[in-house]
Amino acid sequence: MRVALLGGTGNLGKGLALRLATLGHEIVVGSRREEKAEAKAAEYRRIAGDASITGMKNEDAAEACDIAVLTIPWEHAIDTARDLKNILREKIVVSPLVPVSRGAKGFTYSSERSAAEIVAEVLESEKVVSALHTIPAARFANLDEKFDWDVPVCGDDDESKKVVMSLISEIDGLRPLDAGPLSNSRLVESLTPLILNIMRFNGMGELGIKFL
């Protein structure tokens, strides 16, 4: 599949680019700045070897893909979705977004409604799938890292959810789990501030999650 990683210049984008490209998928790294996207794509190609990874402006990356992943900081994500609305409403859009704030007492979930529901509303699309919130990004971006993590997935369009779950299941060590419709996304997104608190209060490094 052609997968666009919008704003995919961070660790989650890097991990997805490297791991999906080596599985044979065509990866488009998107950024607000074309040169940055191209530089990152070149960096990822050097690591992944013979793989299809190209860099484009976010708008062009969104046009070029079947699935777009919003690997964008929460603060900018809704503006980006709004700007690209006419393109993204036709695509499967994956939201790993989490509204999270850091306070004196720990990390909190900082939105009344889930990020994924807000994205779906802005795009006026049913093809928004909430997933990948709890992937420890730095570990995921390191191809030497071995892991066994679960990925809860929410979505209202069954076909879109199925496509995204299938894509996730191709990555060795990831198990997608259906967490129901998009209205359940807050429960999934809330895992991220919980994990950040556990890391902070126990002095632990990045952690993923497993249900067993």
Added chain:
Amino acid sequence: MRVALLGGTGNLGKGLALRLATLGHEIVVGSRREEKAEAKAAEYRRIAGDASITGMKNEDAAEACDIAVLTIPWEHAIDTARDLKNILREKIVVSPLVPVSRGAKGFTYSSERSAAEIVAEVLESEKVVSALHTIPAARFANLDEKFDWDVPVCGDDDESKKVVMSLISEIDGLRPLDAGPLSNSRLVESLTPLILNIMRFNGMGELGIKFL
């Protein structure tokens, strides 16, 4: 330690009674009806063998203990806490309570504030510790079951939290993890409806959680 399991006649109470009693702790099973508490205690003694497990009315069980666990359905928990306020405010109180509703689209978290914060407010106590929400109760009550689960724990009083985490860590296969102050409890309690959704939408049985 003397541990009271208030309303401890269900599977979570059974698992805690059996597993803590065989570690040498004195267990008091509480119920609204003394005869029911005594019958359950006798049943647990038959399984656990030579162990200190007695049954009492909730009020007497609360008096007799160092730590009280609210193994009570959410609908009755706050009334029970209010009734026993003068006793429980002097004790360490463990809240495994989760406000959860079942709807057409799945399970939802059904309170604005966390159960543990409401209990602390009702008791006017700082010694409330939020823990044990994600223990798969039927599996936990079966002594043949082997597991490896994490138990996120929240609390405002460091000493109370330390005592509860230490008690949990004595049980083979449970790892307590500090999730910060009680204000973070909603993030921990939200795990329960999430897990119930994952069980439902993937046709899976009871699941615990592990951070790795």
